[in-house]
Structure formats: C-alpha cells, structure tokens
Amino acid sequence: MARRLRFNGTGSDIGGCPSLHEDLDSGEIIVHGPPLTGTEDVAQLQHLSDGEVAVVVPRELLVDWAPKERARQVRTIDLDEFSDLFAKFEHTAWRLETRRRYASDEASDRWERFIETGSVVEDWPEGSPAKGFRDTIRAQTAQGKRVERVRIVDQPATTGQSYLLDGARWNIATGEDIRNMWRADADRLRLPAEDFWLFDSRLIALLRFDDDDQLTHVDLITEPAEVVRCAMIRDAAWHHAVPWKQFTAEMDSNA
Numbered sequence: 181m182a183r184r185l186r187f188n189g190t191g192s193d194i195g196g197c198p199s200l201h202e203d204l205d206s207g208e209i210i211v212h213g214p215p216l217t218g219t220e221d222v223a224q225l226q227h228l229s230d231g232e233v234a235v236v237v238p239r240e241l242l243v244d245w246a247p248k249e250r251a252r253q254v255r256t257i258d259l260d261e262f263s264d265l266f267a268k269f270e271h272t273a274w275r276l277e278t279r280r281r282y283a284s285d286e287a288s289d290r291w292e293r294f295i296e297t298g299s300v301v302e303d304w305p306e307g308s309p310a311k312g313f314r315d316t317i318r319a320q321t322a323q324g325k326r327v328e329r330v331r332i333v334d335q336p337a338t339t340g341q342s343y344l345l346d347g348a349r350w351n352i353a354t355g356e357d358i359r360n361m362w363r364a365d366a367d368r369l370r371l372p373a374e375d376f377w378l379f380d381s382r383l384i385a386l387l388r389f390d391d392d393d394q395l396t397h398v399d400l401i402t403e404p405a406e407v408v409r410c411a412m413i414r415d416a417a418w419h420h421a422v423p424w425k426q427f428t429a430e431m432d433s434n435a
Contacts (some may be wrong), residue, residue, distance in 0.1 A: 185210065186372065188409060189245035198237040200245045209246055213237045245405050254386075254399040262385060262398040263309070266316050269379040273320075274414050275329040278366070278373050281340040283393040291343065300347035314354050321355025328357045330417040332366045337431075345431075348424050359421035360428075369416055378410050 183203050190199040198213025216222055216234040225234055266273060285291055294300050304311035317327050329351075333341050348358045377385040384401040401407070422430070
C-alpha cells in the first residue's frame with residue numbers, strides 16, 4: 181500500500197531539490213536531495229548500510245520544514261469559538277473548500293427551495309447564525325479587510341457544489357471575493373484535500389468533519405511551518421482559480 185505523503189517544503193528556490201515530505205500516517209520524514217558521492221566523504225559515515233544513500237541538505241531545510249514535534253500542537257475549539265474568529269481577524273481571512281458536500285447546507289428551507297427551483301434565495305431570518313455571519317463579514321469588509329475563498333468543483337458539479345455556486349452571489353454581496361477551480365486542476369497543482377481558513381497569514385483553522393459530512397470541531401494551528409505551507413497553498417490556488425462570475429458564465433456556456 182502506497183504511503184500518503186505530503187510535500188512540506190523545499191530548500192531550493194528553483195529546482196525543488198532538496199525537499200522534504202512527511203508521511204501523514206507514520207509521521208516519518210522523507211528527504212531527497214543531491215547524493216553524497218565523494219569516496220572519502222562516504223567513508224566517514226557511520227552505520228551506512230547496503231542499499232542506503234546519503235543525501236546532502238542545507239540545515240535550513242530541516243529547521244524550516246521539519247515538524248518540531250511528532251504530534252502537532254493544536255488547540256481544538258467548538259463552533260461558537262470558531263465563529264468568533266471572524267470578528268477578530270485584522271487583515272485577511274482566506275478559505276479553501278475542497279469537499280463535495282457540506283451537511284449543514286442541507287438543514288434549511290433555503291436548501292429545499294434550491295432543490296425545487298435551482299435557485300438560492302437569501303432569506304436568512306434575523307437572529308440566525310447565517311444572518312449573523314453575513315452581517316459580520318459585511319462589517320469587516322467595509323473596513324477594508326479581505327475575505328476570500330477558493331472552492332473546488334467536480335465535473336459535473338455535485339448538488340452541494342451547485343448550491344454553493346448559485347448562492348455565492350450573496351456572499352459576494354457582503355464583500356467576499358470568491359473564486360472556483362475544477363478538481364482536475366486542483367489535483368494537477370497537488371492541492372491538498374483539506375478544508376481550512378487562514379487568518380492574517382498566522383493562524384490556521386482546520387475544519388474537521390465526520391463521516392456524515394457534518395462539521396464537528398475546528399483545530400487551531402500556529403506552527404510556523406504549517407502556516408507557511410498553507411500560505412503556499414493559498415498563493416497557488418488563488419493564482420489559478422477563476423473569479424466566480426467568469427467561472428459560472430463558462431459553466432453555463434458549456435451546459
């Protein structure tokens with residue numbers, strides 16, 4: 181069975197070597213780089229067994245990209261505390277959405293009307309969590325803060341993705357900037373199948389779902405290497421994603 185490897189980072193600005201990967205299951209670190217080939221150099225190594233190859237990596241690669249602890253230091257918060265983050269961020273809140281379904285979307289009359297009509301109507305009642313979230317985002321973006329998302333879409337789009345595509349106009353009306361990307365393109369870019377918010381390029385809110393696609397809790401991560409990794413994901417996704425209006429227009433023209 182193949183390992184589940186995640187690219188953590190590279191010590192090169194050009195060729196991508198040497199680089200460091202992490203086994204998501206065992207926690208083992210895989211480093212690849214230029215081999216140590218000098219006969220006198222290799223002779224100085226102790227315990228180098230047959231079949232093993234020594235590679236040369238800069239110290240900075242391990243300092244910058246190797247996990248500092250076997251178990252990442254996270255703080256788990258509930259959904260109420262998670263909601264509070266949107267009133268507290270200072271500059272930017274960026275989201276990557278990769279799932280094919282979010283069970284919470286289906287727990288409203290809004291979903292039922294979408295299933296019947298194919299259109300999302302923004303009619304959240306006063307006092308509802310969704311209305312409160314919209315009001316918070318509107319207030320934050322009015323101050324010049326940025327709220328951005330990249331949503332991954334299958335071909336064909338799932339019902340849940342179609343719901344979000346149609347309803348995005350209401351997010352955009354509050355000041356959000358939403359872009360979309362086909363899953364094939366996300367796979368080509370090796371974007372991870374993770375759902376997270378990145379706040380102010382310093383705090384990751386990793387969303388955790390159960391087997392029924394229900395959001396259960398959120399893990400907060402501030403480990404520098406993880407924050408940089410998510411910032412790299414953000415930069416790649418944002419560069420290649422297509423603005424919502426253009427993406428939906430192209431979908432309609434190809435229908």
